[in-house]
Amino acid sequence: MSGPMLRIENLTKTFPVRNAFGRISGEVTAVDNVSFSIEPGRVYGLAGESGSGKSTIARMIMGLTRPTAGNIYLDGLNITDAGSGRSRRGKVQMVFQNPGSSLNARRTIGQSISVPLDAHGHPRHDRARRIDELLEMVQLPAEFAERYPHELSGGQKQRVAIARALAMPPKLLVLDEPTSALDVSVQAKVIDLLVDLGRRLDLTFLFISHDLSLMRNFAQDVGVLYLGRIVEAGATADVFEKPSHDYTKLLLASVPVMSAEEEAMRPALPLVDGEVLTSDRLPVGSNTSFERLEQ
Amino acid sequence: MTDATSVSQPRRLSNADQNWYRFTRNPTALIGAGIVILCILAAIFAPFITPYPEHVGAVVDFRSRHLPPSADYWFGTDNVGRDIFSRTIFGMRISLLLAVVVLGIAVPVGTILGLVAGYFGGWVDIIIMRITDIALAIPALVMALAVAAVLSPDLINAMLAIAGLWWTWHARLIYAITRQLRSQEFVEAAETLGAGKMHILFREILPNCVSALAVKTSLDCGFVIIVGASLSFLGLGIQPPTPDLGTMVASGSDFLPDYWWESVLPGCAILFVALGFILLGDGLRDLFDVEEIR
Numbered sequence: 315m316s317g318p319m320l321r322i323e324n325l326t327k328t329f330p331v332r333n334a335f336g337r338i339s340g341e342v343t344a345v346d347n348v349s350f351s352i353e354p355g356r357v358y359g360l361a362g363e364s365g366s367g368k369s370t371i372a373r374m375i376m377g378l379t380r381p382t383a384g385n386i387y388l389d390g391l392n393i394t395d396a397g398s399g400r401s402r403r404g405k406v407q408m409v410f411q412n413p414g415s416s417l418n419a420r421r422t423i424g425q426s427i428s429v430p431l432d433a434h435g436h437p438r439h440d441r442a443r444r445i446d447e448l449l450e451m452v453q454l455p456a457e458f459a460e461r462y463p464h465e466l467s468g469g470q471k472q473r474v475a476i477a478r479a480l481a482m483p484p485k486l487l488v489l490d491e492p493t494s495a496l497d498v499s500v501q502a503k504v505i506d507l508l509v510d511l512g513r514r515l516d517l518t519f520l521f522i523s524h525d526l527s528l529m530r531n532f533a534q535d536v537g538v539l540y541l542g543r544i545v546e547a548g549a550t551a552d553v554f555e556k557p558s559h560d561y562t563k564l565l566l567a568s569v570p571v572m573s574a575e576e577e578a579m580r581p582a583l584p585l586v587d588g589e590v591l592t593s594d595r596l597p598v599g600s601n602t603s604f605e606r607l608e609q
Numbered sequence: 610m611t612d613a614t615s616v617s618q619p620r621r622l623s624n625a626d627q628n629w630y631r632f633t634r635n636p637t638a639l640i641g642a643g644i645v646i647l648c649i650l651a652a653i654f655a656p657f658i659t660p661y662p663e664h665v666g667a668v669v670d671f672r673s674r675h676l677p678p679s680a681d682y683w684f685g686t687d688n689v690g691r692d693i694f695s696r697t698i699f700g701m702r703i704s705l706l707l708a709v710v711v712l713g714i715a716v717p718v719g720t721i722l723g724l725v726a727g728y729f730g731g732w733v734d735i736i737i738m739r740i741t742d743i744a745l746a747i748p749a750l751v752m753a754l755a756v757a758a759v760l761s762p763d764l765i766n767a768m769l770a771i772a773g774l775w776w777t778w779h780a781r782l783i784y785a786i787t788r789q790l791r792s793q794e795f796v797e798a799a800e801t802l803g804a805g806k807m808h809i810l811f812r813e814i815l816p817n818c819v820s821a822l823a824v825k826t827s828l829d830c831g832f833v834i835i836v837g838a839s840l841s842f843l844g845l846g847i848q849p850p851t852p853d854l855g856t857m858v859a860s861g862s863d864f865l866p867d868y869w870w871e872s873v874l875p876g877c878a879i880l881f882v883a884l885g886f887i888l889l890g891d892g893l894r895d896l897f898d899v900e901e902i903r
C-alpha cells in the first residue's frame with residue numbers, strides 16, 4: 315500500500331466545560347482543525363507545550379476519544395469512528411505518557427506483555443518464549459517477566475511498555491511523551507532503543523513531545539501545536555533553522571543547549587523581559603504567552 | 610543508573626513475603642486472624658473437642674439442669690441439663706456456615722454486577738445501580754422477617770433472604786472502584802492492545818479490587834453472623850434442637866438473671882466470632898491501605 319501511513323484531516327475535538335454545579339457552561343477546543351500526514355517509515359514529531367492538545371490527538375488516533383469533526387486514515391483505512399482495540403487490526407499501538415500508570419500494578423511484567431499476544435491468538439505454548447524474546451528486544455533480562463511494576467525503575471517500565479506495544483508488531487507506533495517522566499540520562503537510551511527498533515521492525519512513528527531537543531535528534535518532520543492548532547510544520551531541519559512562527563521561536567529559545575554549534579543555531583529570545591514560558595493551559599481567549607506575542 | 614541491565618540487585622522479597630511481614634507486625638490483624646482460625650478449627654473439630662457431643666440433640670437429664678459453670682460443665686448447663694459449652698461450639702458451626710453460604714453467594718454476585726455496571730456505564734449502569742439502591746434501602750433483618758413470614762422460618766430461607774440483599778454492598782464497593790479504574794491508563798492500554806471485555810473486567814480491574822474485597826468480606830462475616838444470630842433469637846432461623854447461638858441466647862433469657870450463663874455465655878460466643886472477623890477486616894484494611902470501607 316502506497317500513500318501515507320497516517321493521514322489526519324481537519325481533526326477537531328471540543329470538550330464541554332462544566333461549572334461548579336455540573337452544568338455545561340461552555341466548551342474548550344482542545345484540538346482545532348489539525349491536518350497532517352506521516353509517510354511510511356518516517357518519524358513525525360508533534361511538539362507543543364503542556365495542554366496544547368497532543369495527548370488528545372494521540373487518543374483520537376487510538377480510538378480512546380471520539381473526534382468532534384475530521385477524519386483519521388490509517389494505512390488508507392478510515393478509522394475515525396472505529397472503537398479502540400481490535401478494530402484497528404493491530405496496525406497502530408501506543409506507548410503512554412506515564413509508564414507508572416500504564417502497567418497494571420497487580421499483574422507481572424510477563425502477564426502484561428502477554429495481553430496483546432493472547433488478544434491476537436498467539437499460540438499459548440509459545441508465549442513464554444515470545445515474552446523472553448520481547449524483553450531481550452528492549453534489553454531487559456528475561457527474569458523480569460516474573461516481577462511486578464513497582465520493582466522496576468521508570469526507564470525499565472517504559473521499556474516494558476514498548477515491548478508490549480511491539481508484541482504484535484504494529485505499523486505505526488504512537489509515542490505520547492514516552493520519556494517525559496524519565497531521568498534525562500535514561501531518556502536518551504530509550505530514544506536510541508526506539509530508533510533501533512524502528513529500523514528493525516520497519517515502524518512509522520508519531521513522536522509527541524514538548525522537548526524539542528529530543529525531537530531534533532529523532533524526528534524527520536515536525537508539526538508545532540499551539541492551543542490545539544498546528545502553527546508550523548515542515549522538515550525538522552527547516553523548522554529548527556528558520557522558524558517562521560513566533561511561538562516556534564519561543565519554544566526553540568527555551569530548548570536547553572547541548573553544544574557550541576547548537577548554541578549558534580539558537581534563535582534570539584523574542585521576549586524582551588525574558589519571561590518564562592507559561593506551561594499552564596488556559597482556555598482560548600485568556601492571556602497566554604501566545605496572545606502576548608501577537609500584540 | 611541501572612536502567613537496562615540489572616547490576617547485582619539486593620535479594621528481592623516477593624509481594625507475598627512483604628505482605629506476610631507487614632501482617633505479622635499488625636496486632637489487630639493478628640488477633641483477629643487468631644480468633645477466626647480458632648473458631649473455624651473449633652467448628653470443624655466440634656465432635657472431637659467438646660466434652661458432651663451427644664448434648665447437641667434432644668438429650669434430657671433433669672438431675673443436672675441449671676448447673677452453674679464448673680470444671681465438668683465449663684459454661685454450665687441449660688434447663689434440660691445439657692452442656693452449654695458443647696452446644697456453643699456446635700452453634701458456631703451454624704454461624705460460620707451461614708456466613709460462608711451468604712457471602713459465597715453475595716460476594717461473587719455483587720462483584721460481577723459492580724464490575725459490569727462500573728465498566729460499561731450507560732443503561733446497564735443505570736439499571737443495575739438503581740436495583741442496588743432499592744435493595745440497599747431494605748434492612749437485611751426486615752427482609753429475613755418477611756421471607757420467614759411468607760415461607761417457613763428455617764435456616765435455608767434465612768440465608769437466602771440475607772444473601773438476597775447482601776450482594777448490594779459488594780456491588781456498590783466494586784462499582785466505585787471500577788468507575789475509578791476504568792479511565793486509568795493501564796485499562797486503556799489493555800483496550801488499545803486488543804484485549805476483550807472479559808479480560809479487562811476479570812484480569813485488569815478485578816485484581817485491583819481484591820484487597821478491598823478481602824477487607825469487606827472479612828468485616829461482613831462478622832455482620833452476617835450477628836444478623837443470623839438475631840434471626841434465630843427471634844425464632845426465625847435455625848429451629849431447635851439444633852444448637853444455634855441466637856436460639857440459645859433466646860431460650861436462656863427466660864431464666865435471667867438467676868441462671869445468667871445460659872444466655873450470656875452463648876451471647877459472648879457470638880461477639881467473640883464476630884469480633885474476630887471485624888478485627889481481621891480492620892487489620893487487613895490497614896495492611897492494604899484501602900479506605901472508605903465500613
Ligand SMILES: Nc1ncnc2c1ncn2[C@@H]1O[C@H](COP(=O)(O)OP(=O)(O)OP(=O)(O)O)[C@@H](O)[C@H]1O
Pocket residue numbers: 329330342343344362363364365366367368369370371524595
Ligand atoms: N476529558 C477531557 N475533558 C475536558 N477537557 C479535556 C479532557 N481531556 C483534555 N482536555 C483539555 O484539552 C486540552 C488539551 O489536553 P491534552 O491532554 O491533549 O494536552 P497535552 O498537550 O497532552 O498536554 P501535556 O503535555 O500536559 O500532556 C487541555 O486544556 C485539557 O484540559
Ligand SMILES: [Mg+2]
Pocket residue numbers: 368369370411490491
Ligand atoms: Mg499529554
